[in-house]
Amino acid sequence: MKLPASPLKLLGQFAVLAALAAFAAAFSNAPAYRQVPDDVGVIKLSFSHQADRSQECRRRTPEELAKLPPNMRRPMDCPRARRGLFAELTIDGEVVFSEDLPPSGLAKDGPSQVYRRFVVPAGRHAIVARLRDTPRTTGFDHERVETVTVAPGQSLALDFRPEHGGFVWR
């Protein structure tokens, strides 16, 4: 290793590199970023739910079954596509979310999904979550009405679990 003639020069070189490393260290976790103000909380509406098939299953006729390869002769013909959902979320009487949620997948046979984040002031809030997952065109099949208290900085998640009776807080 060829050392420079002057120790002062060596010191200067180290100072430059140390300043560069210090620059990296300084901006590696500062200045702080505030995603939301201090006096708010977050309510997340997120679920993944599969509605019934878009068309009812029907029994194949013997003629239809005979035309199929032996390993594919299922008596019932069930179309893959699922129905879409319609979901609505109201916070303190204001509808903040109201959308049709189509089934996922190229064949439209996957669950409908949603993930939304709502920033709300800390305090008590009247929450109404509704979901329609049947062929009906008006009204809802599932509903949860509740008043929740959101603490500053709190994150609440509203999920939909049919096995747990519908909308659940997580």
Added chain:
Amino acid sequence: MLKFLQRSLRRGFDLAERGLDRVFGPALNPLAQLGAMGFFLFWIVAVSGVYLFAVFDTGVERAYASVEWYSTSGHRWHAGVMRSFHRYASDLMIVVMALHMLREFSLDRYRGARFFSWITGIPVIWFLYISGITGYWLVWDQLAQYVATTSTELLDWLPIFGEPIARNFLAPSSLSSRFFTLLVFLHIAVPLVLLFVLWIHIQRITRPKVNPPRLLAGMTLLALFVVSLMKPALSQGPANLAKVPSPVGLDWFFLPLYPLADAAPGALWGLLAAATVMLAAMPWLPPLRRMQPATVFLDHCNGCGRCVEDCPYEALQLVPRSDDLPYALEVAVNTSKCVSCGICTGSCPSSTPFRTTDALHTGIDLPDLSFAEMRERVHAIAATLTQTPRVLIIGCWHGAASGQQEGVLQLPCIAAAPPSLIDYALSRGLADGVAIAGCSESACYNRLGLEWTRQRIAGERDPYLRARVPRERLATIWASPLEQARFNDELASFKARLAALPRTAPPAARRHLRVIEETTP
């Protein structure tokens, strides 16, 4: 607009490089070692990462605690320092990568045959960011929580995932250790892909600098060590998905766009896509107009391989002979890699202006600036040198001499001039002195032209400058186009030195003059 940006950046880099030249000298100047520094920092990150991984626990419950162990009192001198190395060297990689890209742009070293290095640099940017961002998740502190939720929300904006990935971070109960194992895999696999892309990135250049000078590397390591002790990298409290992680201390090198991801993920994707497309299109905005690539003249090529050795772009290779001459090999030019710098002409032993054949040929030549034309221009310039001392400047297009109008043999690279041309100009009395004016020492446009010229003059690289050439009549000036004042000063100083020399022409010139006198009626 692009030109203006390029000129402004060039000026900025030039000022910074000259300043750092004073502190480091050209050989150690960090701005001239950005690529090599990037590789060096990668290895620091890799080694420190292996060290940290040995005690890292991928379980969601224990990940935070295992990272905290690094910084506890008994381990901060080794594991704590390694953690800081891992983070700060990664951050410096971003700095070095950005500077490297901007500098190559400012030097116009991204168009023409050099498009390959530029284009392959784009995935390097992506993979480096992905490597860093996945690393931040693993700590599973509040910053990790913020990075995880924001990253997944950003990814979910793209209609390519089945179930929203962000649902993994919905509530404490929704997170699984298997997801962490997947992240560890990504954090190891992506840097390996990055290394592979870096290897591709340097494929079309000869002698890529992948290791900085040892002194520079050692001091960088020491600087990182000192900073790691003074400001160790620490966690920001354990993640809690029941709370919003705010405020968080962001890493502004890796996460500067995350606030935009919070506000408008679609806009951020648009910005990233536009920036990527723009970067990919830049080599052709506009395309570089270059001279025709080098051409081999087999009658004058014995396959010695000097040009292959000297080409900075791997554009030449030795192949089996295709003619009847009694040599085993000949040179073949890969025209897609050739940038027409002419360094091959300068390295060819056949490039000697003393040849007396009617048509001056050499083994490998530039069709648009042949060696014969080079010699003719030397004669033409010599005829215009009226003020004594007469100085012939052999100047590079990319150096300070590119702005000079008179007395300059302009070449695409200083190493395109074979040393015999200097000998020729002085021994034939065409000039009292020759000034070699190349790029600045730390920014040779054609990578190796300056080094080869210096070695040829010093007699360390074939073809050598002959010992008979009076070195006091030769000057080298390494200056960028923005250093006109220094160039003029050094040129004036050289002229003053020449003026002090005996005003006798060199022996060969005397013989030449005698021949002229004898043949003149």
